[in-house]
Amino acid sequence: MTTNDQHYISLIIDGDTSAFSVLVDRYKDLVFSLTMKMLKNREEAEEVAQDTFIKVYKSLNTFKGDSKFSTWIYRVAYNTCLDRLKKNKKYFNDVPIDEFTEHQVKNIDNALDTLEHNERDKAIQDCITLLPSEDAFLLTLYYFDEQSLDEIAKVMNLTPNHVKVKLFRSRKKLATILKERLQPEIIEIYERANR
Numbered sequence: 142m143t144t145n146d147q148h149y150i151s152l153i154i155d156g157d158t159s160a161f162s163v164l165v166d167r168y169k170d171l172v173f174s175l176t177m178k179m180l181k182n183r184e185e186a187e188e189v190a191q192d193t194f195i196k197v198y199k200s201l202n203t204f205k206g207d208s209k210f211s212t213w214i215y216r217v218a219y220n221t222c223l224d225r226l227k228k229n230k231k232y233f234n235d236v237p238i239d240e241f242t243e244h245q246v247k248n249i250d251n252a253l254d255t256l257e258h259n260e261r262d263k264a265i266q267d268c269i270t271l272l273p274s275e276d277a278f279l280l281t282l283y284y285f286d287e288q289s290l291d292e293i294a295k296v297m298n299l300t301p302n303h304v305k306v307k308l309f310r311s312r313k314k315l316a317t318i319l320k321e322r323l324q325p326e327i328i329e330i331y332e333r334a335n336r
Contacts, residue, residue: 276311
């Protein structure tokens with residue numbers, strides 16, 4: 142957590158409600174991005190992002206500062222998304238997992254590294270939207286927000302080891318989709334090079 146965040150949190154707790162707009166501006170894009178990945182519906186994602194900030198505002202005095210403020214907001218967003226999914230009784234998409242080995246998953250990652258940075262990000266984001274909500278959320282934190290296993294564990298209320306297992310499974314699902322979408326010759330080059 143930046144001391145800057147703590148400054149605004151203190152102002153808000155002391156009664157300066159206008160200071161909350163600074164935190165909303167700072168985190169609104171991240172929160173919306175995460176809610177969109179989980180809910181896959183713009184209108185619902187906007188509503189849940191709004192609900193997230195209402196919850197953050199109401200419970201700001203319970204923030205203890207034992208994790209980064211951004212991690213705490215991610216966790217509120219994640220739980221709010223889960224509540225909405227349960228309420229809507231939506232079922233997660235199922236992506237078949239081929240018998241991928243860790244080596245093959247790394248080959249997919251290596252193939253992605255050959256793409257231009259923007260192409261790589263777009264390829265991953267396009268494929269992430271096809272994943273079940275929880276996988277999409279986890280991979281967004283990992284690939285785009287560069288959260289550590291410990292930070293993701295705090296957000297999702299899991300142990301770091303459990304996050305590591307879920308992350309590997311999510312990456313296998315992503316690899317399945319990427320393998321179908323990426324040019325097969327790029328992957329073959331890397332598979333041959335890494336044999």
